[in-house]
Amino acid sequence: MAINQNPAYQARHMFLCGTTGSGKSSFLRRLDLLEQFKRVLIWDPDRDHQAVHCTSQAQFKSTVMRSIASGKPFRVAYEATNATPEEFEFFCGIVWAALDGKEPTAIIIEELADVTDSGKGRGYWGQLTRKSRKYGGVIFAISQRPQEIDKSILNMAAYRWCGVVETEADRKYMSGVLSVKPEDLAAMPANSSTLCHYYLKKPGPMAAQFGKFNPQRGRISL
Numbered sequence: 001m002a003i004n005q006n007p008a009y010q011a012r013h014m015f016l017c018g019t020t021g022s023g024k025s026s027f028l029r030r031l032d033l034l035e036q037f038k039r040v041l042i043w044d045p046d047r048d049h050q051a052v053h054c055t056s057q058a059q060f061k062s063t064v065m066r067s068i069a070s071g072k073p074f075r076v077a078y079e080a081t082n083a084t085p086e087e088f089e090f091f092c093g094i095v096w097a098a099l100d101g102k103e104p105t106a107i108i109i110e111e112l113a114d115v116t117d118s119g120k121g122r123g124y125w126g127q128l129t130r131k132s133r134k135y136g137g138v139i140f141a142i143s144q145r146p147q148e149i150d151k152s153i154l155n156m157a158a159y160r161w162c163g164v165v166e167t168e169a170d171r172k173y174m175s176g177v178l179s180v181k182p183e184d185l186a187a188m189p190a191n192s193s194t195l196c197h198y199y200l201k202k203p204g205p206m207a208a209q210f211g212k213f214n215p216q217r218g219r220i221s222l
């Protein structure tokens, strides 16, 4: 159970979408904001992030509990052998139990569409999307398929990031989310190994802004 509720926290959740190779994981790896968190928990079935990786439920649970008890900064990932909705629910339950309003926790979710559907967020995942802010939780949710994920995280996301999207249907959908024309999304340049392109919608009335970054070096500030 999350502890030390503090309703004063701002909503800082981020949603990232784009086709494979669009730069979602790299953007988070380069994002300086993430370095400010002393506690980072990651759903990372493909080992896209640097962390202590745990491959069993027991190992993940005990590593998180030990890390919290140590009082030191930690970055722990769950690398479930099968990325099933049941495993994800287990992960979210541990994250929910780990939240402490006295110290913000970054929660990175790789490929959300594999483990949730487009219905309302249920179980511990629903708890995280609706309530984690008050306990210092900041969700960074990634998906290649924006139309297949539950809408609550999109609605809650203060920051909405979109890289190259391949299908017209996805571009239309993301156009509404970002306040950017589908033609502008279609006109995004192709990525290379040293340059990725994206639109980022920040909190407030402004439309998303175009940006680029090198996935291999440098830090990104929001």
Ligand SMILES: Nc1ncnc2c1ncn2[C@@H]1O[C@H](COP(=O)(O)OP(=O)(O)OP(=O)(O)O)[C@@H](O)[C@H]1O
Residues within 6 Å of the ligand: 018, 019, 020, 021, 022, 023, 024, 025, 026, 027, 144, 191, 192, 193, 194, 196, 215, 216
């Ligand atoms: N360590 C690296 N060395 C060289 N190129 C890299 C490296 N990491 C990422 N890239 C390049 O950066 C781009 C973005 O890759 P990234 O893995 O961030 O995409 P992604 O959106 O997370 O893809 P996926 O949905 O498949 O996980 C790709 O063009 C990739 O080749």
Ligand SMILES: [Mg+2]
Residues within 6 Å of the ligand: 024, 025, 026, 048
């Ligand atoms: Mg990735």
